[in-house]
Amino acid sequence: MREQAKTLAARLTIEEKIMLVKGMGTWNTFPIERLGLPSIMMADGPHGLRKQDQGGDNALGLGKSIKTVCFPTASGTAASFDRSLLRQLGETLGQECRAAELSLLLGPAVNIKRSPLCGRNFEYFSEDPYLSAEMAVNYTQGLQSKGVGVSIKHFAANNQEKRRMTSQSVVDERAMREIYLPSFEQTVKRADPWTVMCAYNRLFDGIYCSENKRLLTDILRDEWGFDGVVVSDWGAVSNRAAGIEAGLDLEMPDSYGLHDDKLYNALASGELSEEALDEACARMIDLVLRAVEATQANDEPVPPADNEADHALARAMARDTMVLLKNDGILPLKREQSGVAYIGGFARLPRYQGGGSSHVNAYHVASAYETAIKEGLAIEYAEGFAVTDYNYDLVKAHAAIELAKRSEVAVIFAGLPEAMDAEGADRKHLDLPPCQNELIAQIAAVQPNVIVVLCNGAPVRMPWAGEVQAILESYLAGESVGEAQVDLLYGAYSPSAKLAETFPLYLQDTPCYGNFPGGTATVEYRESIFVGYRYYDKAEKNVLFPFGHGLSYTNFEYTNLRLSRKNLTPDDTLEVSVTVRNAGDFDAAEIVQFYVSPPNDGAVFREPKALKGFGKVFLKAGEKRCVKAVLDSRAFAYFHVGLNDWYCAPGDYEIHAAASSRDIRLSVPVKMHNDLEAPPAYDIALPSYDSGLVHSVPDAEFEALLGYPIPPANFASPRRLGWDATLEDATQSPFGRLLMKIIDFAFPIISGIAGDAIGETSSLKDAVVEMPVRTIAQWSAGMLTGDMLDALISIFNEEEYCKSICTLLRGGYNSVKKMMNGKNG
Ligand code: BGC
Numbered sequence: 001m002r003e004q005a006k007t008l009a010a011r012l013t014i015e016e017k018i019m020l021v022k023g024m025g026t027w028n029t030f031p032i033e034r035l036g037l038p039s040i041m042m043a044d045g046p047h048g049l050r051k052q053d054q055g056g057d058n059a060l061g062l063g064k065s066i067k068t069v070c071f072p073t074a075s076g077t078a079a080s081f082d083r084s085l086l087r088q089l090g091e092t093l094g095q096e097c098r099a100a101e102l103s104l105l106l107g108p109a110v111n112i113k114r115s116p117l118c119g120r121n122f123e124y125f126s127e128d129p130y131l132s133a134e135m136a137v138n139y140t141q142g143l144q145s146k147g148v149g150v151s152i153k154h155f156a157a158n159n160q161e162k163r164r165m166t167s168q169s170v171v172d173e174r175a176m177r178e179i180y181l182p183s184f185e186q187t188v189k190r191a192d193p194w195t196v197m198c199a200y201n202r203l204f205d206g207i208y209c210s211e212n213k214r215l216l217t218d219i220l221r222d223e224w225g226f227d228g229v230v231v232s233d234w235g236a237v238s239n240r241a242a243g244i245e246a247g248l249d250l251e252m253p254d255s256y257g258l259h260d261d262k263l264y265n266a267l268a269s270g271e272l273s274e275e276a277l278d279e280a281c282a283r284m285i286d287l288v289l290r291a292v293e294a295t296q297a298n299d300e301p302v303p304p305a306d307n308e309a310d311h312a313l314a315r316a317m318a319r320d321t322m323v324l325l326k327n328d329g330i331l332p333l334k335r336e337q338s339g340v341a342y343i344g345g346f347a348r349l350p351r352y353q354g355g356g357s358s359h360v361n362a363y364h365v366a367s368a369y370e371t372a373i374k375e376g377l378a379i380e381y382a383e384g385f386a387v388t389d390y391n392y393d394l395v396k397a398h399a400a401i402e403l404a405k406r407s408e409v410a411v412i413f414a415g416l417p418e419a420m421d422a423e424g425a426d427r428k429h430l431d432l433p434p435c436q437n438e439l440i441a442q443i444a445a446v447q448p449n450v451i452v453v454l455c456n457g458a459p460v461r462m463p464w465a466g467e468v469q470a471i472l473e474s475y476l477a478g479e480s481v482g483e484a485q486v487d488l489l490y491g492a493y494s495p496s497a498k499l500a501e502t503f504p505l506y507l508q509d510t511p512c513y514g515n516f517p518g519g520t521a522t523v524e525y526r527e528s529i530f531v532g533y534r535y536y537d538k539a540e541k542n543v544l545f546p547f548g549h550g551l552s553y554t555n556f557e558y559t560n561l562r563l564s565r566k567n568l569t570p571d572d573t574l575e576v577s578v579t580v581r582n583a584g585d586f587d588a589a590e591i592v593q594f595y596v597s598p599p600n601d602g603a604v605f606r607e608p609k610a611l612k613g614f615g616k617v618f619l620k621a622g623e624k625r626c627v628k629a630v631l632d633s634r635a636f637a638y639f640h641v642g643l644n645d646w647y648c649a650p651g652d653y654e655i656h657a658a659a660s661s662r663d664i665r666l667s668v669p670v671k672m673h674n675d676l677e678a679p680p681a682y683d684i685a686l687p688s689y690d691s692g693l694v695h696s697v698p699d700a701e702f703e704a705l706l707g708y709p710i711p712p713a714n715f716a717s718p719r720r721l722g723w724d725a726t727l728e729d730a731t732q733s734p735f736g737r738l739l740m741k742i743i744d745f746a747f748p749i750i751s752g753i754a755g756d757a758i759g760e761t762s763s764l765k766d767a768v769v770e771m772p773v774r775t776i777a778q779w780s781a782g783m784l785t786g787d788m789l790d791a792l793i794s795i796f797n798e799e800e801y802c803k804s805i806c807t808l809l810r811g812g813y814n815s816v817k818k819m820m821n822g823k824n825g
Pocket of ligand 1: 044106153154233234
């Protein structure tokens with residue numbers, strides 16, 4: 001940290017200090033003009049800028065944002081397995097931020113895909129921590145190279161939307177270290193992120209991440225050496241004083257004084273030390289200085305964003321993020337192919353981004369239909385189903401089936417409605433809307449040449465997979481989605497992406513089935529390290545499409561898997577190389593995956609294999625090249641809870657060069673020597689983990705794994721409520737029940753207007769009633785004050801009715817008056 005930051009912090013008054021550690025409005029920090037510190041602005045990412053114009057309704061952060069290019073979301077960018085693509089994405093967004101005078105972009109989002117149901121998976125990279133970390137590091141380095149900071153989020157173990165603001169993630173230490181922390185750890189250690197965003201949920205010891213000292217100081221700063229700013233997720237602050245003590249620097253958004261009195265009191269009582277506040281201020285000043293220096297580093301004015309050029313880049317990126325899941329030889333289509341039917345509303349109105357805070361105002365969305373027409377391709381179109389349709393529509397379906405019958409090829413554009421890939425709501429199942437599944441099956445029955453093109457942010461079931469000839473997974477490919485689909489369908493380029501997650505056959509197969517999304521108080525990560533392919537491999541489950549799978553228009557031969565040594569110690573690195581030859585006649589890129597299998601010695605439970613390296617290589621037809629990776633000790637180690645450290649068990653390991661997690665091409669052994677003999681990692685047997693049968697881990701076994709008693713899954717009801725109470729909790733009181741009745745009445749109307757997903761996800765209503773009342777107050781831009789919140793809580797606790805109702809009425813009147821004055825003035 002700059003010395004200057006500490007010196008300036010020492011010159012702040014208490015009032016200035018308290019101002020500096022909270023947001024100004026929704027997207028800015030407070031300026032301290034007296035000391036020459038400007039306000040800096042931030043905006044949501046991660047795959048485009050959601051910069052809001054100032055003023056108007058933007059106090060709530062809901063106003064319209066500037067027009068900007070929407071790039072593919074993280075599900076797709078991770079499937080590119082392409083570090084340089086992530087770096088370029090970061091650089092481009094960094095440049096756009098500079099043009100828009102933004103100092104921070106709120107991304108990358110790096111939470112691990114624990115369940116395919118998580119509504120925000122489209123925004124996250126992978127089920128695999130190594131791949132996720134590589135993507136995050138490169139994105140961060142690219143973006144920050146332009147003098148704009150990232151906010152890597154959501155720290156940590158925030159893997160679902162259900163009760164995301166209150167739930168405690170109960171995760172054992174090994175799963176934390178091996179699965180949920182590495183993306184953050186690697187980014188902190190290798191890319192020096194300017195900020196880290198702490199998550200909403202509760203974690204170690206049931207303490208909110210925003211005030212979890214073990215998370216924010218012991219691990220993040222002391223162990224990993226982070227010296228940037230910790231920002232709260234928007235509305236994640238519960239106890240502000242405890243947060244500052246624990247290492248949370250900036251509270252976002254502006255809570256309009258909600259916590260100020262408590263902060264002053266905590267300082268007066270010594271509950272909060274002034275040193276901790278000073279440190280937070282110094283880090284804030286350091287951040288502001290960093291941003292100022294970056295803008296002053298170059299005298300040249302920053303050119304405005306070139307949306308046309310970025311749109312073209314988005315098209316090239318989208319091509320590299322779409323995964324060809326199946327191809328019986330029907331693809332690529334010839335451009336002169338006649339009788340091509342485009343069916344499905346997604347052909348004209350593609351899904352290209354998810355719902356929630358990452359939603360950008362796209363510059364120009366190109367559909368496949370529009371692109372095909374523009375490029376003079378002979379196609380006919382029938383809607384069949386609309387993007388938001390749920391029920392099968394006889395009239396639309398009939399027209400589509402008739403078109404399919406008289407065509408030579410049917411390309412069906414299907415996918416999830418936006419409400420099923422959205423922040424704030426998890427899906428309840430893996431199915432596409434029934435109208436889509438039914439129509440695909442019916443068309444497959446009358447037309448032998450069917451290609452399905454999907455637009456969705458996370459895995460779906462495909463009961464018709466065996467009946468169609470090709471499947472192209474587009475994910476949410478950004479605004480150039482349709483152009484990239486046409487590029488790939490007609491063979492202008494070969495697909496090259498591979499899945500960064502497993503597509504399961506059934507929801508019941510997923511590793512956390514039965515333990516997702518948990519009770520009212522906790523969610524138990526009983527599957528431990530067996531997330532994604534680690535589980536499917538261990539439990540020997542068939543899957544629809546495995547992690548790392550993706551086809552191309554050519555085929556590749558792997559030869560000569562070589563290691564730089566046959567014996568190694570934890571201090572050595574191991575160079576791995578393999579020769580890949582494009583054995584077909586189509587120029588294309590191949591993603592080579594290197595997995596490590598640990599010794600099968602029964603000493604401690606391990607995954608059968610884990611991804612520890614990868615490389616992507618473009619090869620012209622007939623060309624061959626060597627693909628390399630360097631493996632360090634982390635590639636062999638597991639986290640030993642007894643040693644509280646990473647440990648490389650001695651023994652025989654295997655290194656695999658693979659085209660997917662289930663397509664191992666070559667394997668070679670390597671021996672690890674380690675003089676450090678570790679004691680047994682656990683002192684009791686853990687048979688469920690040894691076998692990988694983690695769907696029904698007994699309490700005693702999970703407790704032994706955790707090393708502490710399992711906290712109650714549900715909150716006691718009734719209990720004494722505080723500011724963290726949700727409207728759901730409040731139903732323990734008559735007033736809360738009345739409130740819920742009103743909400744129950746109002747929400748179907750609101751949901752209808754907002755286009756909710758007809759009961760297929762946890763609903764908008766759930767998201768609201770599961771929100772702590774302090775967050776509602778924080779987002780109310782000062783309308784719901786601390787006094788009103790206290791009064792509300794008293795009523796929920798069935799205390800001081802008269803006084804509390806008077807406070808609420810008075811407060812409500814004042815707020816309305818303030819609002820009217822604001823509007824008139
Ligand atoms: C989301 C963050 C986002 C923030 C600001 C929160 O609700 O969880 O990812 O950056 O809002 O919009």
